[in-house]
Every structure is written in C-alpha cells, then in structure tokens.
Amino acid sequence: MTGAKYEKPCPRCRTRMEYRVEMEFGENGMRRIRYYYRCPRCGYRVHDLSLVVRRGNGGGVVIECEEYRERIRTAR
Numbered sequence: 001m002t003g004a005k006y007e008k009p010c011p012r013c014r015t016r017m018e019y020r021v022e023m024e025f026g027e028n029g030m031r032r033i034r035y036y037y038r039c040p041r042c043g044y045r046v047h048d049l050s051l052v053v054r055r056g057n058g059g060g061v062v063i064e065c066e067e068y069r070e071r072i073r074t075a076r
Helices: none
Strands: 018-025 031-038 044-057 061-067
Touching: none
Parallel strands: none
Antiparallel strands: 018 031, 031 044, 044 061
C-alpha cells in the first residue's frame, strides 16, 4: 500500500518543493500551525493550511482552520 504523494515544481526555478510544518506558540496557550511547500533552492513558499488551536471559554479547545486557494492536489 502506498501513501499519497505530493509533488509540486517551484514556479520560479522548477525544483521539486519540500513539504514543511511550522509551529508558533502564542499567549494564553494559543498555537498556530502552518503547513506549506518550500523550494530548497530559491526559498519560494506556497501556503497549504493554517491551524490555530486555543482554549475556549468553557474550558474546551477551539480549532480554527484556514485553507489556501492554491492548495496542492494529490498526484496519482
């Protein structure tokens, strides 16, 4: 069984882009997680997904999700 494979050439230099994840820690336990593609040669980025996780008023967890328009599709 093979998993999904994402491939995207860089729009600037045509090098295969790498999929990366960044996590940012904010105030009051807030976390921002960014998923994006980055070209190792020229540094160009294509944003894929952004999540914000924080505490809710009632003690629960609130998750906000933002998907970007230029999302990469699964290669078959």
